[in-house]
Amino acid sequence: MRGRRGLSRSSPRPQGHSGTPWLYLAPALVVLGGLLVYPIYQLGLISFFQYTQAQVSGGEPTTFEGFGNYSALFSDSQFWQVLVATVLFAGACVVSTLAVGCALAVLLTRVRALPRLVLMLAALGAWATPAVTGSTVWLLLFDPDFGPVNRILGLGDHSWTYGRLSAFFLVLLEVVWCSFPFVMVTVYAGIRAVPSEVLEAAALDGASQWRIWRSVLTPMLRPILTVVTIQSVIWDFKVFTQIYVMTNGGGIAGQNLVLNVYAYQQAFASSKYSLGSAIGVVMLLMLLAVTLVYLRLLRRQGEEL
């Protein structure tokens, strides 16, 4: 949408041709429409009905509920509890992932070729590992009976998944481990694109590594950091596999539930598809809001993506 204004400003062509870009965009829009709009339309539609297994298989008629599913959801104290846990957990994951990813990206630019290659390969290995495999391996490492971590730390048969925070912490480690490579590689590529004279000048002025990062790299890398932050927010807010595998579907008495697992439980385990859809819609709107606010903030600062 925004492109059109840019186009008319920079292009000397008359208004009559404004349909042409849409023509070129049409194939992509059709694909996007089919893959995105239709499922979201269905999601929204289902969330307004009473739609459980009985309705799907024709045992009972489908009834229109209006906002009934939403009010049931919002009056459920567990939903709010899960929502708060999800926001805090996703926030912690994003911050940790970005910190680890950026620190290692800076490290990559400062080490020799061989250690750089090793670090790259290790990171790519973590990146390429499927989430289920990674979670299972991680769980085994921290297993109270057979895990090497407890043996090395001398913790006996301490169970990491029993306490709420310690279970979340364990999952956080796994999430950071499998998502920092994306941040690292992207930021590393960004740093390599920064003219070396700038960095040299800063170093000659006696700036510390932290100072260079803070005052030189961060401003120059802002577009890249924006993309990885939004990506991480979206990924970590939607985390499913790690929680599902590592805390056995939400932890003891559901203490480690996050929204996505909660939605899965409601929609598929309990066959309440309409309630699950309502949770999905709420998540969609929240992520959309986060992204929009973020983009708005950036625009105000004079950046264009």
Added chain:
Amino acid sequence: MKLAPRFAVLVAAAAVVAGCAPQTSDNSSSDKDDQSGTLRVWLFQEVGNDPKAKVVDSVVAAFEKAHKDTKVDVEYIPIDTRAQRVKAAFNDPKSAPDVMEYGNTDTAGYVHDGGLLDVTKEFGAWSEAKDTDPTAKQSVTVDGKMYGSPFYVGVRALYYRTDVFKDLGLQPPKTMAELAATARKIHKAKSDLYGLVVGGAYTYGAMPFVWANGGELATAKGGSGGTYTSAIDSAAAQKGIKAYTSLFTSDNCPAAKCAVMGGNDTITAFAAGKAGMAIGGDFSHTAVEAGKVKGKYAVVPLPGVASGSVAPAFAGGNNIGVLKSTSHRTLAVDLMEQLTSKKTQASMFDAMGFLPTFTDVRDAAAAKVPFEKPFVETLAAGTKFVPASPGWSEIDSSLVLPTMLQEIISGKKSVAAASGDAAKKMNSAFSSAG
């Protein structure tokens, strides 16, 4: 990207206003009753399925011989993904089988979903049906109508290590209080063993404690077919819950490890020689035999509160039913009866160790195999079944009872508070499924 969802919400709103509804499959019963053709059958794929398949093959061969131009197509479906397969079958009657095996706790849910055919008349007219165990009969009954024929039953009893008991000079416990005391003695003497291995997610291991103390999961309101009200927070039930959850202590089965365990985990621990006692089913026999403890264990009925009594066990097991969408009603019902007949169940017991649902056949079977004796005794002492309400599927799948147990075990809530919350959740499931 940004535009699309906003647009979608608009479209959705417009569609809702227009009165458009999501997809629903037409699962009304078929009027057709073809007397020949192909019957499709879904049975569960067991671990080591060959003996089962052999028995089924002989039933099918006899059936095809008796009915001209009829073919039976048997498919074994994996147990893990059965829920999805069955849902898919209900959603698309064209790809659905005519006859299928299902877990007996799913009966009410499947009936509510509109998937199973009412066979009350045929079952009543069937000469063999009169010997069916009442609990087994209850497990195919919803609102006084029958939706299938019981295939086999499964119950749990107390497995214990004969070598450990001999070492420590212990006797199999006679009461529930003795059970807890014995468990603690074992763990005290052998700290690498759980006394009685229990699981916070092991609902059917916990329920006998509730039932033995006179508690109930739920009580039917207004006679048969009425709605249910949860009774899990009654004083008697709370006593049972307390008895079970008090086993999760460092002197028996530490909460940090045992709170997450389910039924299979406890059996795995017992089979691996990590526990002095475990609550396992007759169906756990193979798993235990395959473990380290082979030849070093025995089974007794789980003791009740009074000395010499047996704690009521949950009557698990599977049924075979006919799908509403079948176009071969008569043939399908006949095949269902053949698959669950006394003869088939007797050979199925020999092949797979599945306990028959006919009392006479079961007694004959138990006389042959001493291992089955405690299980048959448990069945004879009276078993319990889950509420025959479609709400039960929801209660089961949304983990209401494991959550309650885990809340108590981990010290998050008191027995009264946790059972009160569970009762509220159960009641809302009962009423919404109505």
